[in-house]
Amino acid sequence: MDLTAARQTFYGDIGFWADRTPVHEAASLGRVLQLRQLLDSGASVNTVTVDNITPLHDACIQGHPQCVRMLLDAGAQVDVRNIHGSTPLCHACAAGSVECVGLLLDHGASVNPSLTALTASPLHEACIRGNPECVKLMISKGALLEAFDIYFGTPLHASCAKAHLDCALLLLNAGAKVNAIKFHETALHHAAKVGRPDLIELLVEFGGDVNVTDNLGRKPIDYTTPGCPSHICLQHYESTPLSLQQLSRIVLRTVLGTRAPQVVTKLDLSQRIINYLCYKR
Template sequence: MELTAARSTFYGDIGHWADRTPVHEAASLGRALQLKQLIEAGASVNILSVDNFTPLHDACIQAHPKCVQILLEAGAQVDVRTIHGSTPLCHACAAGSIESVKLLVDHGASINPSLTALTASPLHEACIRGNPACVQLMIDKGALLEAFDIYFGTPLHAACAKAHLDCALLLLNAGAKVNATKFHETALHHAARAERVDLVELLVEFGGDVNISDNLGHKPRDYTKPESPASLCLLHYESNPLSLQQLCRIILRTVLGTRALELIPKLDISQRIIDYLIYKVT
């Protein structure tokens, strides 16, 4: 079905402003029965508001999977972008609606839409909002772990900037580069700025470099409050080289995180198994 613009209204000097339609409103409010009746009466499911929002965008951002399903089955375009470049899948991931995400993916939504200066990828959105189920699904569907958003950097940067430990762990286990940089700033810089000791320890366990400097010459610890738990944690790692056991763990986690599913299909590698392997190596 073709995209059509919503009717416009003239407001004097500010020109024309497209109104939101009843289809937009029904989708946004989750009124599935009303939405279905409007479509059956001939309303367009691909009508655009002034900001290029379709009813599908509204249903996704408000986490109404039933409305998402109705719109998709009626021919809604799955990858249409708003004026900011966001697709419905971006909105569904931001809302944390795993049902909506699955529906969009099943209808061919792009997992890796091209990024613009104003938008992030669906994986970024899931990490920014802290929606681990959506993060895992995007990873499973082939989302680019090193996709670069001009504001946050990689999805790992975004997860750490917003202090979402569970999302960061999923990314690291999937093979995200722990020392990837945005203006020489790593995820560890974000974790330090957020004063999150658990994130700092996680990143270091996966090989995060506590001594790397950003483009301002600042190490992660420079972004912490003096004597804070995060500052003391980073100071400890700066002053004490990693033990052989820790280095072995980093190597094993790197290998298992990127190749375990290929080498040992569907085997859950627990911490106890990792510790046993380290014991055998050392």
């Protein structure tokens, strides 16, 4: 079904501007009966505003699963992008509506839509807003853990920048790279900036490097205030070598914390620990 533009109205000096249609309003407000009446009377399900917002975008932004289902059943385009490049799935993840996310995925929504300079992936959106159930669902459907957003970096960067511990834990358990770089910044830099020692501890437990420097030559500790909990935490990790037990745990998580199960022998584990120690030097 083709997209159609909404009616245009002239507003003097600002020129023409596309109106939001009654279908947009019903979808945004969750008015299921009104939406049904409009669609039954022949209203277009894929009408777009000037910023390319469809009724499906509006329903997802507000997290109205009944409206989402109705629009999809009526032929709404599931992967249509707005002017910023966001799909309805991006908005559903941002809204934290697991039901809307599930409906979109069931209707073929792309889990990993191509990224533009202005848009983040659906997984990024769930991490930015701190919606762990959506994060869990997206990971289970194959969302790319290392998808790169030009502003936030990886989803793990986004989770830490917004101080969402639960989302960061889900990503790390799924195999996200704890020392991934965004302009030479790691997730630990973000955890330090937001002042969350619990997040710092989590990242270090998964192998986060407290000594890595960003493009300004600063380590995570350099973004903390001396004497604050985060500073004390990082100071401890900088001065205290990890135990063999912790190193073994990091290596095991690195090996087993991915989607593809692997058989690890004691010899292989020992070699990986040695390699890790050499890398840390």
